[in-house]
Amino acid sequence: MNARNLDLESQLSRKAYYDRIGVDSMTPLWEVLGALVPHKPKSPAISHVWKYADVRDRVMEAGTLISAAEAERRVLILENPALRGQSCITQSLYAGLQLIMPGEVAPAHRHTQSALRLVLDGEGAYTAVDGERTTMRRGDFIITPAWTWHDHGNLGDRPVVWLDGLDIPIVRFLDAGFAEKSDSEYQAVARPEGDALARYGSNMVPVDFHQQPAEPTKVFVYPWDRTLASLKAIANSAPDPHFGHKQRYINPATGRSPMPTMAAFSQLIPAGFETRPYRCTDGTVYVCLSGGAEATVEGKTLRLDENDVMVVPSWHSHQFRAGPETVLFSYSDRPVQQALGLWREHRI
Numbered sequence: 001m002n003a004r005n006l007d008l009e010s011q012l013s014r015k016a017y018y019d020r021i022g023v024d025s026m027t028p029l030w031e032v033l034g035a036l037v038p039h040k041p042k043s044p045a046i047s048h049v050w051k052y053a054d055v056r057d058r059v060m061e062a063g064t065l066i067s068a069a070e071a072e073r074r075v076l077i078l079e080n081p082a083l084r085g086q087s088c089i090t091q092s093l094y095a096g097l098q099l100i101m102p103g104e105v106a107p108a109h110r111h112t113q114s115a116l117r118l119v120l121d122g123e124g125a126y127t128a129v130d131g132e133r134t135t136m137r138r139g140d141f142i143i144t145p146a147w148t149w150h151d152h153g154n155l156g157d158r159p160v161v162w163l164d165g166l167d168i169p170i171v172r173f174l175d176a177g178f179a180e181k182s183d184s185e186y187q188a189v190a191r192p193e194g195d196a197l198a199r200y201g202s203n204m205v206p207v208d209f210h211q212q213p214a215e216p217t218k219v220f221v222y223p224w225d226r227t228l229a230s231l232k233a234i235a236n237s238a239p240d241p242h243f244g245h246k247q248r249y250i251n252p253a254t255g256r257s258p259m260p261t262m263a264a265f266s267q268l269i270p271a272g273f274e275t276r277p278y279r280c281t282d283g284t285v286y287v288c289l290s291g292g293a294e295a296t297v298e299g300k301t302l303r304l305d306e307n308d309v310m311v312v313p314s315w316h317s318h319q320f321r322a323g324p325e326t327v328l329f330s331y332s333d334r335p336v337q338q339a340l341g342l343w344r345e346h347r348i
């Protein structure tokens, strides 16, 4: 409604009416319809970059203030600057930087929220998912599907930092959060390292294995060396104008995303290449794994160097200009939007 075209008397009588119906917990749709049913997505989130070089010291400082055991998870949440206090980086996604110091254990628990990890800094840590440990190496993409037991430890002599991506806001929105702590700090090792990858992630599955489409993959680590080898091998071909060379991580048994609520991607942009502007309805978190690039998001220029984390909200047009050859990891809620028939993209 355009109140400016309304005489004062009408304005006052409407306001009085709104106050009267407010007593019965009602409010007029016509005052909010435009916001409820927007012409196009108008995310309250904004684009932003967390420069790892700037925040690394802050993360390390947490290591002197609280132990992983006391914190349960020692994480600095990356809050969208326009959504402070809501523990989210977009309306639907959570991101955080988790620190584990040498000798520490982040105790075993499980929850209905799904988690992904992207290892950024340090070495010697492991994460265990449903009885199998995997060593965390920089660039490894690791998942903890909903309701799987997981604990993290650091057997090395250096602090280790990774990016956590969770669907916390989605589960919160649905009021479907459950969690429980294990009686033991860490899970007993049930299978040797590499078991899940060998069984489910090597272009084969056990002969009698059949998955429902919505089930998460049993492959819980996508090692960086394999990802990089794939990207390098395809980088000889012509790059896509909007993406460079972009691959989507999948559940190899179904071809769908590794987990039902979050998609993840790896992308190589050749040295000097500029991608054309692109927008999609899934707000996306990008991490620069190697090289460096300039991103332009709705006219705003953001600089991306190694380990920097950038958020691009829904329907924000963005493009990248790579300096040297650049590899970006990203994740979003795309599978949720696709399952609901909501997802749209625009290759500008």
Ligand code: GTQ
Residues within 6 Å of the ligand: 073, 075, 096, 098, 111, 115, 150, 164, 166
């Ligand atoms: O590692 O289990 O960043 O439960 C937030 C919640 C990490 C985890 C987070 C979690 C975890």
